[in-house]
Amino acid sequence: xxxxxxxxxxPSPTGTIHLGxxxxxxxxxxxxxxxxGRFVLRIEDTDRERSTSESEQEIIEGLSWxxxxxDEGPDRGGPFGPYRQSERIESHREAARTLLEAGRxxxxxxxxxxxxxxxxxxxxxxxxxxxxxxxRALDPAEAAxxxxxxxxxxLRFAVPPGETRVDDLVRGEVVFQxxxxxxxxxxxxxxxxxxxxxxxxxxxxMEISHVVRGEEHLVNTPxxxxxxxxxxxRPPRFAHLPLMLGGDRKKLSKRAGDVSLEDYRAKGYPTxxxxxxxxxxxxxxxxxxEVFSTRRFVEAFRLEDVSKGGAVFDADKFRWLAGEYLxxxxxxxxAGHCAPFAAAxxxxxxxxxxxxxxxxEAVVAGERERISLYSELPDRIAYLFAADxxxxxxxxxxxxxxxxxxxxxxxxxxWLRPRLTGGVDAPALREATRAWIAERGAAFGVLFxxxxxxxxxxxxGPDLFDIMAWLxxxxxxxxxxxxxxRLAAVREGER
RNA sequence: GGCCCCUUCGUCUAGUCUGGCCUAGGACACCAGGUUUUCAUCCUGGCGACAGGGGUUCAAAUCCCCUAGGGGUCACCA
Numbered sequence: 001x002x003x004x005x006x007x008x009x010x011p012s013p014t015g016t017i018h019l020g021x022x023x024x025x026x027x028x029x030x031x032x033x034x035x036x037g038r039f040v041l042r043i044e045d046t047d048r049e050r051s052t053s054e055s056e057q058e059i060i061e062g063l064s065w066x067x068x069x070x071d072e073g074p075d076r077g078g079p080f081g082p083y084r085q086s087e088r089i090e091s092h093r094e095a096a097r098t099l100l101e102a103g104r105x106x107x108x109x110x111x112x113x114x115x116x117x118x119x120x121x122x123x124x125x126x127x128x129x130x131x132x133x134x135x136r137a138l139d140p141a142e143a144a145x146x147x148x149x150x151x152x153x154x155l156r157f158a159v160p161p162g163e164t165r166v167d168d169l170v171r172g173e174v175v176f177q178x179x180x181x182x183x184x185x186x187x188x189x190x191x192x193x194x195x196x197x198x199x200x201x202x203x204x205x206m207e208i209s210h211v212v213r214g215e216e217h218l219v220n221t222p223x224x225x226x227x228x229x230x231x232x233x234r235p236p237r238f239a240h241l242p243l244m245l246g247g248d249r250k251k252l253s254k255r256a257g258d259v260s261l262e263d264y265r266a267k268g269y270p271t272x273x274x275x276x277x278x279x280x281x282x283x284x285x286x287x288x289x290e291v292f293s294t295r296r297f298v299e300a301f302r303l304e305d306v307s308k309g310g311a312v313f314d315a316d317k318f319r320w321l322a323g324e325y326l327x328x329x330x331x332x333x334x335a336g337h338c339a340p341f342a343a344a345x346x347x348x349x350x351x352x353x354x355x356x357x358x359x360x361e362a363v364v365a366g367e368r369e370r371i372s373l374y375s376e377l378p379d380r381i382a383y384l385f386a387a388d389x390x391x392x393x394x395x396x397x398x399x400x401x402x403x404x405x406x407x408x409x410x411x412x413x414x415w416l417r418p419r420l421t422g423g424v425d426a427p428a429l430r431e432a433t434r435a436w437i438a439e440r441g442a443a444f445g446v447l448f449x450x451x452x453x454x455x456x457x458x459x460x461g462p463d464l465f466d467i468m469a470w471l472x473x474x475x476x477x478x479x480x481x482x483x484x485x486r487l488a489a490v491r492e493g494e495r
Numbered sequence: 496g497g498c499c500c501c502u503u504c505g506u507c508u509a510g511u512c513u514g515g516c517c518u519a520g521g522a523c524a525c526c527a528g529g530u531u532u533u534c535a536u537c538c539u540g541g542c543g544a545c546a547g548g549g550g551u552u553c554a555a556a557u558c559c560c561c562u563a564g565g566g567g568u569c570a571c572c573a
Contacts, residue, residue, distance in 0.1 A: 128498075
């Protein structure tokens with residue numbers, strides 16, 4: 001019998017947003033949208049030591065920045081609240097009590113020391129490390145008496161005999177033998193519940209219909225399925241997403257480089273590119289189309305189409321995709337996205353950005369083919385802000401300039417001087433300069449290479465006459481004059 | 496090591512369920528050429544894979560079995 005689609009992500013607020021979490025969020029969200037269901041954000045702050053409200057904020061802010069929106073969550077409430085696990089502790093205690101009374105859970109008085117020794121022995125004998133279920137044999141009344149007397153205990157789930165089947169939407173049916181499932185701890189000695197316990201209690205209480213998460217959780221699933229049964233609650237369908245892998249083909253981790261969403265935000269990846277790339281990790285639109293909108297993704301997304309094998313994170317492809325999105329932006333949008341990076345680099349302050357908005361937009365539009373990330377702009381245009389007599393020359397630019405020599409440049413400067421008084425008319429100047437070079441029977445490069453070096457100090461870049469227009473006539477003339485001297489002076493020095 | 500999952504170009508993947516249209520398609524990267532005042536963008540072309548072995552079948556990347564390899568997980572973490 002079908003039930004309303006309700007999915008969730010349950011991140012623990014213990015750090016930054018991992019790309020894996022971002023993808024899980026994206027897939028859950030897309031699935032909910034596609035099926036007309038609800039997407040829930042639940043903060044999994046079971047680990048009180050490591051959970052912080054800053055991290056929770058970061059999760060909320062980061063996912064919002066990406067454009068992923070949840071229907072219920074700690075920041076916006078909802079009919080199944082509260083949405084922070086720590087605030088649901090009473091219901092967890094209640095569930096634990098019920099399970100204990102029903103005999104589905106039992107008190108374990110084993111000390112951490114004994115457990116450690118047990119584990120060591122099992123490992124030494126190459127046996128499966130699992131609790132030996134010693135306390136499961138205890139008489140409930142006796143156990144209750146010991147607990148009343150103040151003896152510390154943990155609560156373990158009593159795994160029943162038999163087997164557990166998980167009908168995974170991505171992987172098909174997966175069967176586990178219950179003897180292989182440990183009598184895992186539901187409530188710790190200090191009274192705090194564990195993740196595997198609360199996650200099921202909350203999923204049940206919030207009527208979660210589908211659990212879509214990373215493959216590392218697949219082995220937890222039988223424990224959870226058994227708990228749903230013990231709770232007399234209908235279990236959700238499961239879908240385990242393939243892992244995102246690092247270059248070593250192991251689970252993507254900090255070791256592999258930048259794995260947090262914030263890293264990519266700081267580097268200036270367009271949000272559309274991030275979403276698009278994440279969608280491609282374990283899913284494909286039609287096998288042909290690589291660049292597609294979030295809208296198309298949502299329309300076409302089906303859990304059944306998710307691939308099973310792990311996906312190695314391809315930083316090159318991600319960067320390429322970023323460039324595709326960046327280049328598709330309007331000049332105004334692109335300028336707006338690049339502005340903070342230009343400001344951070346100390347090129348322009350906010351006031352200048354406002355006053356010279358049109359100018360900045362033109363510059364950004366002129367550089368767009370050469371950058372893939374917003375953060376790459378400042379380096380490309382820094383020369384525009386250099387002092388005219390101190391433009392940094394790249395080695396290759398200088399080499400090109402030197403190959404052609406400054407003679408023609410000096411001649412050009414004299415020709416140019418009277419033509420720049422009334423501002424720079426790029427198209428007209430381009431035409432006139434071409435004619436001027438043709439008159440002399442020279443190749444374009446003989447003038448353009450030294451000129452490019454003089455103006456920008458770079459071997460490549462936008463159209464020279466656009467650069468002149470951005471720079472303004474006075475600056476151009478000064479830079480060319482300085483370059484003529486510089487080219488001549490060094491030649492002297494070489495002798 | 497136990498349990499579980501996975502296996503198509505270097506990488507992301509289409510094709511696998513419903514065997515034939517697959518001399519296996521697309522993309523990134525790489526290489527070559529073209530366009531351009533340069534760089535880049537862009538365009539064209541090239542390189543490059545069904546892990547191995549059996550079986551079923553007229554026919555297998557697609558179905559079955561075995562082997563190998565990789566990964567995940569084995570906490571009073573989440």
